[in-house]
Amino acid sequence: MRETVRAPYLSWLGIFRLGCVQLALGSVVVLTTSTLNRVMVVELALPAMLPGALVALHYAVQLSRPRWGYGADRGGRRTPWIIGGMALLAGGGLGAAGATVLMGSMTGAGIAAAVIAFIAIGLGVGMSGTNLLALLATRTAPERRPAAATLAWLMMIAGIAVTAGVAGQLLDPFGPARLIAVAAGIGAVAMTLALFGTWGMEREAPASAPAEKREPPAFMKALREVWADGQARRFTVFVFVSMLAYSAQDLILEPFSGHVFGFTPGESTALAGTQHGGVFLGMLLTGAVASVWGKGRPGFLRAWSTGGCIASAGALCLLAIGAVHGPGWPLSVNVFFLGVSNGAFAVAAISAMMALAAEGGPAADGSGREGTRIGLWGAAQAIGFGLGGFLGAMAADVARAVASDPGPAYGAVFAAEGGALPRLRPPCRPRRPQARASRASARPRSRRMT
Numbered sequence: 001m002r003e004t005v006r007a008p009y010l011s012w013l014g015i016f017r018l019g020c021v022q023l024a025l026g027s028v029v030v031l032t033t034s035t036l037n038r039v040m041v042v043e044l045a046l047p048a049m050l051p052g053a054l055v056a057l058h059y060a061v062q063l064s065r066p067r068w069g070y071g072a073d074r075g076g077r078r079t080p081w082i083i084g085g086m087a088l089l090a091g092g093g094l095g096a097a098g099a100t101v102l103m104g105s106m107t108g109a110g111i112a113a114a115v116i117a118f119i120a121i122g123l124g125v126g127m128s129g130t131n132l133l134a135l136l137a138t139r140t141a142p143e144r145r146p147a148a149a150t151l152a153w154l155m156m157i158a159g160i161a162v163t164a165g166v167a168g169q170l171l172d173p174f175g176p177a178r179l180i181a182v183a184a185g186i187g188a189v190a191m192t193l194a195l196f197g198t199w200g201m202e203r204e205a206p207a208s209a210p211a212e213k214r215e216p217p218a219f220m221k222a223l224r225e226v227w228a229d230g231q232a233r234r235f236t237v238f239v240f241v242s243m244l245a246y247s248a249q250d251l252i253l254e255p256f257s258g259h260v261f262g263f264t265p266g267e268s269t270a271l272a273g274t275q276h277g278g279v280f281l282g283m284l285l286t287g288a289v290a291s292v293w294g295k296g297r298p299g300f301l302r303a304w305s306t307g308g309c310i311a312s313a314g315a316l317c318l319l320a321i322g323a324v325h326g327p328g329w330p331l332s333v334n335v336f337f338l339g340v341s342n343g344a345f346a347v348a349a350i351s352a353m354m355a356l357a358a359e360g361g362p363a364a365d366g367s368g369r370e371g372t373r374i375g376l377w378g379a380a381q382a383i384g385f386g387l388g389g390f391l392g393a394m395a396a397d398v399a400r401a402v403a404s405d406p407g408p409a410y411g412a413v414f415a416a417e418g419g420a421l422p423r424l425r426p427p428c429r430p431r432r433p434q435a436r437a438s439r440a441s442a443r444p445r446s447r448r449m450t
Contacts, residue, residue, distance in 0.1 A: 009141040014201065015148045019155040021082060021132050021197040024190035025125065026159035028093045031186055032058070032121055035167055036100050043174060044103055050111070054096075054118045059386030061122025065378040066226075068127040069134055069371025070219050078131040078371065079198045085128025086194040090187030092120030097183035101176040128194070130378050134371040135201065137354035143291070146301065149350040150287025157280065226372050235356055236380045242309065242349065243384030245417045246342060248392030249316065252413065253335070259406040261327055274332050278339020279346070282308075286347040301352040308345025315341050316418030323411030353377055392417070 010018070037051040068085070072078045095117035103110030140148045163186060170182050226232050257263040257271050286304060293300070315338035322329035357370045395413045402409070 008139075009144075010136075010139045010148075012144075015136070015140060015144070015151060017197040018132060018136050018201070019148075019152045019197070020193045021086070021128070022152045023155040023159035024086060024193040024197070025089065025129055025132075026156035027163040027186055027193075028089050028190050029121070029125065030160040030163050031167060031183060032093055032096050032118070034164060035171070036096055039100055039174075039179065040103065044100070046103065046107075054114055056386050056390065057115065058118045058122035058125070059382045061119050062126040062382035063379045064123060065126040065130045065382070066223055066372055066375035067219055069130045069373070069375030069378075070222050071371075072131045072134065073222070073369055073371040077202050078135045079202050081131040082128045082135070082198050083194055085124045085126070085131070086191055087124070088120050089124025089128060090190050092117045092124055094180070094183045094187050095120060097180050101179060104176065126375075126378065126382075130375045131371055133354070133378070134357065134374045137357045137374065138370050139201075140354065142355065145354045146290030146347065146351040147287045149354060150283050150347050153347065153350065154280065154283055157276070222369065222372055223376070226369055226376055231356060232373055232376065235353065236376055239349070239353070239377050240380040240384040242345070243381050244388040244391070246312070246345075247385045247388035248395075248417045249319075249338075249414065250389050250392070252392050252410065256323065256410045257331065260323055260410060261329075261331055271332060271335055275335045275339040275342075278336040278341075279343035280339075282340040282343025282345075283347045284343075285340070286344040290348065290351060301348050301355060304348035305345060305352055308341055308348055311341035312338065312345055313418040316414045320411040320415040320418065323407045323409075323414060326407055 033055050037055070040046045040051045068081060072081045096114055099110050099113035099117050101110075102113055136148055136152065137145070167182050167186065170185075171178055227236075253275070254263075254268040254272060257268045263271065286308075290301065290304060315334060318334050319338065322331060322334055353374065357373045392413065395416070
């Protein structure tokens with residue numbers, strides 16, 4: 001049997017380059033979920049449920065994530081899947097802009113075209129995002145994974161913020177041709193960033209493979225193998241429930257501030273900015289602490305994830321109290337604390353996911369299962385995120401219909417969300433001494449990848 005040569009870990013430049021792909025993903029997605037949403041509802045006077053259904057469709061399509069991860073596991077290279085997914089995403093974004101323009105003159109045809117475009121967007125996000133995380137997980141040194149997760153997600157947030165601001169400037173004065181031109185430009189920039197981020201990343205692939213390596217199993221068998229792993233199964237449930245509770249307040253926070261505290265639309269938007277500022281700080285704090293003191297230890301990430309869950313639950317319970325208290329409650333401080341807690345939890349959970357994916361080891365056939373694992377968790381995240389936003393909004397509507405005072409109605413929803421979080425405990429896979437020794441011997445000491 002020939003010895004398998006392990007590819008070198010990524011340098012900080014390599015991690016930054018993969019973060020550029022995450023930035024590109026966020027830049028295209030925000031155009032479809034934010035800008036086109038507003039155009040459909042305001043400029044075209046279409047029902048708000050239409051863009052909501054299209055966004056939900058793009059989440060539902062991401063159930064295909066395990067399949068894309070498995071495909072890269074089987075082929076051994078992830079770059080083609082990342083680039084192919086980005087091309088599909090950029091094309092879907094341009095198609096969604098064209099479909100939105102078409103709705104202005106032929107509503108039915110435009111909606112049909114939008115359905116196809118949003119399916120392409122969901123497929124592109126799943127194909128590219130799953131294999132990007134798998135590549136980042138397997139090629140990042142354990143002690144750098146928290147910082148890598150922080151950098152990647154902060155770059156995605158930066159892509160969302162910059163694209164939203166620039167696109168807003170370029171779309172004024174609004175016109176159909178201008179909308180399509182902006183969408184085409186964003187897609188072109190995203191593809192350029194993706195190519196820059198992945199160029200040569202897998203050039204130094206393992207030089208040889210075990211001679212006894214067998215043909216990988218079919219997709220469903222591989223998925224059953226991953227699901228049979230207790231750690232992977234528990235983490236799937238953890239991701240789903242946490243994303244369900246994490247996202248349930250997203251669609252009701254601004255209406256809540258208006259109904260209970262009398263905030264104007266501008267003040268509500270500023271409140272959302274306060275929350276995102278807290279998320280940013282929480283991510284930075286977690287990445288720094290985990291990199292300095294955590295040193296990539298799964299137990300540390302598990303404890304930090306649990307702490308983030310508990311802090312988020314506390315912030316939601318305080319919001320429930322504030323909903324009953326009404327004006328005079330320090331709402332901005334409360335929401336900022338919620339953002340910090342959510343940001344800390346998100347980075348710790350993503351870092352733990354990368355560690356679990358990389359430490360899971362190869363399957364019996366010799367091929368990896370990192371992409372299949374991350375695809376399974378990505379599908380759970382998409383379902384939880386999409387379902388959480390819908391259920392949160394529905395619960396608020398039901399509570400307001402039953403209760404005469406909106407304050408206790410919103411408070412009941414926040415309390416229910418907060419009650420779900422403290423029960424979550426992310427699993428961690430303890431490293432076996434033999435595994436540590438074999439990895440240490442196989443790890444190159446001086447090679448660094450850019």
